[in-house]
Amino acid sequence: MEIKFDKKIYSLKAIKSATQAYRGLADFDFKQKGAYVQVELKNINKDIKEIIKDEFCNYVLFSMKL
């Protein structure tokens, strides 16, 4: 599963913070590709496979405030 975050909107700090918070639920890997930060999620916990992407995106947005 991949998520592309626009660098103009999402800060790398917020993405890292969300990755830290969610590290127990999946394996995260992120790369910077041009205007985007691409986050790859692997080995996702079965119970949350359907919602982890949306919840993670919300958490990144929330982390922007911190």
Next chain:
Amino acid sequence: MEKIKTKINKNRVIFYLSAKIYPLEAIYGAAYVFLDRAYLFLNNRSGEKITVFLKGKNKLSGKQLEDLKGGFLNELLNYAFRIKLSKDSRKLRELIVGQALISAYGNEDTVQENEIGYENDPLGIAMSWEDKYGVKPKKAEKGKK
């Protein structure tokens, strides 16, 4: 009135906002308010337009998704206006705070009052009754002749 282009699919509503009209801070503000109600994702492909993806946390009908979008736009307007007001009144706020600080630090009476220690006692308050008026003579004891 220009209608905001909207797409509805897969329990989500997608619409585009002009970055020139709505500052990014206002979009963040509105987004924070909606974090508990919906899943949000923002994108900025063209540079001028920001794409907002609002997805219901539960299954929502088309009308409910439209309402969600309407609520978001109202909140966005609220934040955009707040930011504008804050910018417009910035100088006035700085002036008021500056004056308050100057009056707090610049009052000479207050400073002088603070410089006088209690040990100086210019009004002669810190003095015992005996020191001030002397010792009273004792009354003759009853029964004594």
